[in-house]
Amino acid sequence: MTGQAPTPVQMERQRQRARRYTRPGFLIQLALLACLVAGPMLMPSFRVMDLVAKIMIFAVAVASFDIILGYTGIISFAHGMFFGLGAYSVALICHYSQPVQYHHLLLAGLLAALISAVVAVVISALSLRVKAIFFAMVTLAVAEFCHILGYQWSSLTKGEDGVSFKLPGVFNADWSGGSLWGTQINGRLLVYYLILVVAVLLFVGLVRFVRSPVGRVLKAIRDNEQRATALGYRVFRYRVLSTVFGSLVSSLCGALFAMWLSYVNPDTVLGTPLMLNILLMVIIGGLGTVYGGILGAAFIKIAETWLPDLQKLALSLWPKVEFMQRLAERWILLFGILYILSVLFFPKGVVGTLRDRAEVRRLRRLGRP
Amino acid sequence: MDVLNLAHGAFFAWGAYAGFAVLNALNGLGWVETGTLGQGILSVLLALLAALAIGGVLGLFLERVIIQRVYGDHLKQILITMGASMVLAEVIKVLWSPNNQTVLVPLSFTGSYDVMDVVINKFRVVAIVVGLAVYAGVMAVMQKTKLGIIIRAGVENREVVQTLGYNINRIFTGVFMAGAALAAVGGSMWGIFREQITPAMGDENLIFALIVVIIGGMGSVTGSFLGACMVGLAFNYVAYLVPKLALGANILIMVIILLIKPWGLMGREQ
Amino acid sequence: MDLSVTATPLMETKDLCVRFGGHTAVDRVNLVVEPFTLKSIIGPNGAGKTTLFNLISGQYRPSGGGIFFKGQDITALDPPGRTALGIGRSFQLTNIFPSLTVLENVRLALQSREKIGLNFWRHYGSLSHLEDQAYHFLEMVLMAPRWAVPASTLTHGEQRKLEIAILLALEPELLLLDEPTAGMSLEEVPAILELIRQIKATGQRTILLVEHKFDMIMALSDSIAVLKEGRLICDDTPRAVAANPVVQEAYLGGGVKNA
Ligand SMILES: Nc1ncnc2c1ncn2[C@@H]1O[C@H](COP(=O)(O)OP(=O)(O)OP(=O)(O)O)[C@@H](O)[C@H]1O
Ligand SMILES: [Mg+2]
Numbered sequence: 001m002t003g004q005a006p007t008p009v010q011m012e013r014q015r016q017r018a019r020r021y022t023r024p025g026f027l028i029q030l031a032l033l034a035c036l037v038a039g040p041m042l043m044p045s046f047r048v049m050d051l052v053a054k055i056m057i058f059a060v061a062v063a064s065f066d067i068i069l070g071y072t073g074i075i076s077f078a079h080g081m082f083f084g085l086g087a088y089s090v091a092l093i094c095h096y097s098q099p100v101q102y103h104h105l106l107l108a109g110l111l112a113a114l115i116s117a118v119v120a121v122v123i124s125a126l127s128l129r130v131k132a133i134f135f136a137m138v139t140l141a142v143a144e145f146c147h148i149l150g151y152q153w154s155s156l157t158k159g160e161d162g163v164s165f166k167l168p169g170v171f172n173a174d175w176s177g178g179s180l181w182g183t184q185i186n187g188r189l190l191v192y193y194l195i196l197v198v199a200v201l202l203f204v205g206l207v208r209f210v211r212s213p214v215g216r217v218l219k220a221i222r223d224n225e226q227r228a229t230a231l232g233y234r235v236f237r238y239r240v241l242s243t244v245f246g247s248l249v250s251s252l253c254g255a256l257f258a259m260w261l262s263y264v265n266p267d268t269v270l271g272t273p274l275m276l277n278i279l280l281m282v283i284i285g286g287l288g289t290v291y292g293g294i295l296g297a298a299f300i301k302i303a304e305t306w307l308p309d310l311q312k313l314a315l316s317l318w319p320k321v322e323f324m325q326r327l328a329e330r331w332i333l334l335f336g337i338l339y340i341l342s343v344l345f346f347p348k349g350v351v352g353t354l355r356d357r358a359e360v361r362r363l364r365r366l367g368r369p
Numbered sequence: 370m371d372v373l374n375l376a377h378g379a380f381f382a383w384g385a386y387a388g389f390a391v392l393n394a395l396n397g398l399g400w401v402e403t404g405t406l407g408q409g410i411l412s413v414l415l416a417l418l419a420a421l422a423i424g425g426v427l428g429l430f431l432e433r434v435i436i437q438r439v440y441g442d443h444l445k446q447i448l449i450t451m452g453a454s455m456v457l458a459e460v461i462k463v464l465w466s467p468n469n470q471t472v473l474v475p476l477s478f479t480g481s482y483d484v485m486d487v488v489i490n491k492f493r494v495v496a497i498v499v500g501l502a503v504y505a506g507v508m509a510v511m512q513k514t515k516l517g518i519i520i521r522a523g524v525e526n527r528e529v530v531q532t533l534g535y536n537i538n539r540i541f542t543g544v545f546m547a548g549a550a551l552a553a554v555g556g557s558m559w560g561i562f563r564e565q566i567t568p569a570m571g572d573e574n575l576i577f578a579l580i581v582v583i584i585g586g587m588g589s590v591t592g593s594f595l596g597a598c599m600v601g602l603a604f605n606y607v608a609y610l611v612p613k614l615a616l617g618a619n620i621l622i623m624v625i626i627l628l629i630k631p632w633g634l635m636g637r638e639q
Numbered sequence: 640m641d642l643s644v645t646a647t648p649l650m651e652t653k654d655l656c657v658r659f660g661g662h663t664a665v666d667r668v669n670l671v672v673e674p675f676t677l678k679s680i681i682g683p684n685g686a687g688k689t690t691l692f693n694l695i696s697g698q699y700r701p702s703g704g705g706i707f708f709k710g711q712d713i714t715a716l717d718p719p720g721r722t723a724l725g726i727g728r729s730f731q732l733t734n735i736f737p738s739l740t741v742l743e744n745v746r747l748a749l750q751s752r753e754k755i756g757l758n759f760w761r762h763y764g765s766l767s768h769l770e771d772q773a774y775h776f777l778e779m780v781l782m783a784p785r786w787a788v789p790a791s792t793l794t795h796g797e798q799r800k801l802e803i804a805i806l807l808a809l810e811p812e813l814l815l816l817d818e819p820t821a822g823m824s825l826e827e828v829p830a831i832l833e834l835i836r837q838i839k840a841t842g843q844r845t846i847l848l849v850e851h852k853f854d855m856i857m858a859l860s861d862s863i864a865v866l867k868e869g870r871l872i873c874d875d876t877p878r879a880v881a882a883n884p885v886v887q888e889a890y891l892g893g894g895v896k897n898a
Contacts (some may be wrong), residue, residue: 007771007774008774008786008787009742009770009771009773009774009781009786010771010781012787013767013770069444073444075444075447075448077451093587105560112692122624124629125629126624126627133443133447134445134583134627137579137582137583138583138623138627140375140575140576140579141579141580141583141620141623142620144572144573144576145576145617145620149617173645176668213750213755213766216743216746216747216750217747219736219739220736220743220747223736223737224735224736224737224842226698226734227730227734227735227736228736228747229718229719230696230698230718230722230728230730230734230753231719231722231747231748231805231809232718232719232722232723232751232752232809233751234717234719256779272455272572276451276452276455279451279452283448330459330462330463332455332459333456333459333460333463335456336452336456336459337456339452339455339744340435340449340452340453340456342450343445343448343452344435344438344439344449346447352509358652362787362791363787366787366788
């Protein structure tokens with residue numbers, strides 16, 4: 001290639017490399033990261049920190065779901081279950097090991113990863129060979145089974161009451177390490193930073209996954225399965241790989257979630273509402289975008305913290321009308337309607353719609369020579 | 370008909386609640402808990418009829434407003450019927466209550482027969498008879514009538530059937546309604562049988578329905594029938610031995626069947 | 640052993656059959672393809688040409704008979720396995736990745752050839768050499784200026800060319816071309832034929848070509864096979880096939896399609 005004029009492909013690549021660190025997307029990510037790091041120092045409110053920690057965890061969980069649903073085009077109703085498997089791994093190990101130590105956390109993380117990988121391989125190897133619909137049905141059945149197991153295996157999981165536990169050493173909620181620049185350093189804060197670090201690493205991993213050769217093939221498979229097969233790609237393997245990867249990340253998110261709450265019960269980490277929340281978040285953020293997970297999680301989690309206010313409003317507006325109050329209590333109903341409307345009329349979500357705009361601009365630049 | 374409807378469980382629950390409402394209303398007339406055999410039969414029939422109607426109406430609504438927009442797109446079908454199922458269950462909670470309700474059962478249907486020392490719950494007999502009748506009916510329609518042929522052909526290729534002059538949209542709406550209505554009837558029978566209903570009963574039974582269909586193979590009524598028998602037998606047998614593992618046993622059966630026949634017992638490849 | 644290798648054909652079908660319901664679409668076909676030759680397959684519509692390709696590339700399972708590639712029995716091998724062995728095909732009905740860019744379409748073929756598909760830790764950017772190669776293949780089919788657009792926005796003729804570029808990027812030993820010029824405008828056809836001629840001229844590739852334009856494949860082909868109602872009725876040099884009365888009757892009787 002020496003001595004030759006660069007091809008348009010090479011020129012475009014150079015252009016992209018040059019603007020790598022000045023792209024708006026990159027700058028936004030940097031700013032977001034800075035906010036997450038500095039947040040607890042600047043705004044020492046537990047309510048905000050709680051919200052942000054949950055948003056981070058769910059952003060990653062939703063992004064990992066997007067790998068399966070948006071990139072691979074298969075629907076897994078077991079994503080919430082994997083989340084729960086991770087959460088229960090942490091909860092049970094921390095609960096049953098006395099005294100709890102740091103290596104128990106590591107062990108719990110490894111266990112979560114191992115269990116979810118094995119379960120995901122078994123489920124997908126069984127049902128992905130057949131048809132995407134089958135996979136949806138099998139995962140739904142298995143997830144519901146795990147939910148029931150959470151209730152009924154009470155000698156281990158303590159059933160409906162759930163498992164509460166203490167985290168080791170500096171992560172323990174009671175631990176306190178004085179203050180730094182006016183901010184209390186305590187166990188909660190350190191767990192927050194642990195979540196931040198792990199969530200960022202997982203998210204980078206997810207983004208990297210979709211940009212890797214595998215991510216590209218997944219897109220191709222979703223676009224035209226037959227052609228991908230004829231090109232020599234074994235579709236089944238790619239589907240299994242992506243399902244296992246997404247499920248594994250989900251279980252790690254569940255582990256983080258359990259650490260944040262120091263408590264798990266079947267309904268919060270294994271139940272259908274969790275799965276529906278993840279679905280809603282992924283749809284709102286935009287399927288097949290990964291970054292949409294952040295927006296979707298933020299939107300829903302923020303809305304959830306506002307909804308109790310809505311209830312109070314309903315209470316004060318119609319103090320006598322029992323029906324209205326029941327309606328306000330059932331805010332999942334509102335989410336459900338929002339969800340259906342988004343699937344029907346806003347299928348690309350926020351990030352997807354923005355990306356379409358960017359694509360139009362790109363084509364205007366490169367489309368017609 | 371190649372639509373994966375996860376709202377089926379919700380129809381089931383709606384049917385149960387409709388039946389429950391009717392029985393409650395009729396009890397006000399003194400028909401249910403104290404009435405004669407005739408009044409008892411009539412009130413159960415009315416309950417089932419109400420379930421049938423509500424299932425049909427909900428099915429019509431769902432098909433026309435939502436599902437028609439997503440024919441041919443399995444992913445969206447799954448996503449959207451999942452949402453619809455959640456909304457329907459929530460509406461139940463708004464209209465009735467989030468808690469369990471006790472269903473009033475007509476006097477004449479409580480108790481059991483004692484046939485040669487085997488105790489058979491009376492309503493169970495009714496349920497079996499109705500179930501067999503529905504199976505026979507569906508089989509007859511699908512295999513023997515022109516309508517059945519049109520439906521099966523329509524699933525394979527909409528356009529061709531359309532050009533033959535049949536309004537496939539309307540037929541599909543009808544099939545969907547029928548399915549919803551049958552689910553609702555099933556729900557109301559379940560409610561009377563169990564004497565208890567909850568808004569979540571749809572989800573719980575959807576799992577069984579899914580396992581049944583997976584085992585039986587999609588698109589095969591006989592397969593579903595076989596699947597249901599296996600699931601029911603296994604469930605009760607294991608429930609008798611180790612109650613907590615009953616559902617697990619069914620999942621295990623499903624896994625084994627998928628291993629041996631990935632398309633289900635009676636499912637056809639592709 | 641070494642001597643026998645030179646004697647084995649590149650690809651061979653033995654009594655190959657496939658039935659759909661009661662209809663036998665390919666009926667005991669014994670086709671022999673010698674290395675580094677170009678064989679054309681002709682036959683009336685519905686003769687089973689595409690079906691034969693689907694059998695060779697693995698899309699359909701045969702009801703009977705076997706397929707051999709370089710002496711190896713590949714009858715039970717799945718399509719990706721056959722692609723890995725060096726059998727690549729283009730489709731009669733355009734078959735591309737519509738929402739991916741033209742460049743990405745070709746790049747995916749290169750990625751498959753380099754067998755780095757199942758790698759998920761490597762960054763996409765480190766694959767830039769594949770992009771450069773893909774661009775080179777687009778230049779070969781005169782599609783380079785369109786590299787950045789989604790494939791769905793291409794005209795039909797352009798999509799056909801992209802299809803060929805994808806196939807070339809796989810660098811298969813055996814190219815199965817199913818009516819590469821179908822649906823193209825008349826001005827575009829010579830360029831494609833020239834491309835096929837060039838591929839053949841390199842002496843590196845073996846080509847199996849389905850084409851309806853009889854006069855044009857006459858000059859191009861080393862041999863021509865004639866299919867009719869699923870049966871191979873003749874397989875000979877172009878001259879001999881043209882003179883064959885059975886072929887004339889069958890082919891003209893079936894009606895020569897002119898795209
Ligand atoms: N999957 C299938 N199922 C049923 N029949 C099929 C299938 N594929 C092909 N056929 C039948 O096999 C016969 C051969 O079809 P094929 O497409 O191979 O013809 P062809 O020679 O490629 O024709 P053309 O010149 O139109 O491309 C046709 O009668 C077709 O209907
Ligand atoms: Mg053809």
